[in-house]
Amino acid sequence: MRITVLAGGVGAAGFLEGLCRAADPADITAICNVGDDFEWHGLHVSPDxxxxxxxxxxxxxxxxxxVRGDTLAALGELAELGEEPWFQIGDRDLATHVWRTERLRAGRPLSEVTADLARLRGLALALLPATDDAHPTVVVTPDGPLDFQDYFVRGRASAEVVGVEFPGAGPAAPAPGVLDAISEPDVVIVAPSNPxxxxxxxxxVPGVRDALRDTSAPVVAVSPIVGGEAVKGPAAAMMQTLGHEVSALGVARLYTGLVDVFVLDEVDRALSEAVEDLGMRAVVTDTMMTSADRRLALASTVLDAAGGR
Incomplete structure (x- = not known):
């Protein structure tokens, strides 16, 4: 059974951890967001x-x-030299960015570098960036545009978001394997990430939305909004300022025409009928991944909902 997951950061990572226990990791492909990628002191950082x-x-x-238990010696030295330590990168984490940047500057594409990095960390799943091209996310505020990390980390996601732009999307191309991973699997899952x-x-990224809409595989999305609040990050605040209902139903509306099955938390059971009115099958379960067992249970439920088990 071939499984493809569209993935952001923390929420998607937790879901994937459960999924890699619910299914064979060798059958899983994760397509990762690179809109958060940025340059930090000359190094290419890929947070998600x-x-x-x-x-x-x-x-x-x-x-x-x-990285758990990481030290901050390098960051501390940069602060001593007068640099603002607004983005926290630990010493072991720093090694990852040095390693990646060296290979990118040698002309290797991000997809190859990412595959090597995943392999060296002992991962069996395929990990693909959405694109090898520069594809930054820009957050538009009443005071002007902000690069994503300036909004999210430096500004602590406190600015009002009135728009989100992707200036590099037009010339970007899907990374090798991305379109096939969406068109040809047995299941496509949209992880519980900020929409x-x-x-x-x-x-x-050109071709990706069309591939998702046209895939013959069932597409299952998991809501990142539970009880009208974001499980993690600024998704709820963004939904409000961008004019969307802050609820699991509001998320489902964003995915209308793309998703066959929508998974929402037990506290949002009352929204199930409205979700199904959008043309999706609603599945209600515990979506709060607060333990390894709950991650596994959610991943198993999603596979069952897709008919993939």
Whole structure:
């Protein structure tokens, strides 16, 4: 059974960890958002890709990102030299970015570098960036546009979001294997990630949205909104300021025409009928991945909902 997952960061990484126990990791392909990628002191950082790798390798930090127990000696030295330490990168994490950047500067595409990095961390699944091209997410605020990390990390996601733009989407091409991974699997899963800044950056890469719409595989999406609140990150605030209902139903509406099955939490059971009115089958389960057992249970339910088990 071939499984493809459209993935953002922390929420997707947790879901993938459960999925890799519910199914054979060798049958799983994760297509990762690269809209968060940016340059930090000359190094190419891929936050969502790294979060997925660290989580699946059992290295993720206490907050779901970075490396568990990492030290901050390099960051401290940069601060001593007058640099603002607004983006926290630990010393072991830093090695990943040095390793990646060296290979990218040698002319290797991000997809090859990512595959090698995943293999070296002992992962059996296929991990693909949505594109090998520069494809930044830009958050539009009343005071002007912000690069995603300036909004999310430096600004602590406090600015009002009035739009999200992808200036590199037009010339970007799907990374090798991306379109086939969507067109040819037995199941496609949209992970419980922010629809605007994690999933949309994947879908706007030319050809990806069409491939998802046209795939013969069942497409299952898991809501990142539970009880009107985001499980993680600024998704709820973004939905509100962008004019969408802040609910699992609001997320389902964003995926109308793309998704066959929509998974929502037990607390949102009352929304099931409205979700089904959109042409999706609603599946109600516990979506809060607060333990390894709950991650596994959610992944198993999603596969069952897709008829993939």
């Amino acid at each position: 890709i790294d979060t997925v790798i660290y989580t699946l390798a059992g290295l993720e930090g206490e907050l779901g990102w970075g 605007f800044v994690s999933i949309d950056p994947i879908l706007v």
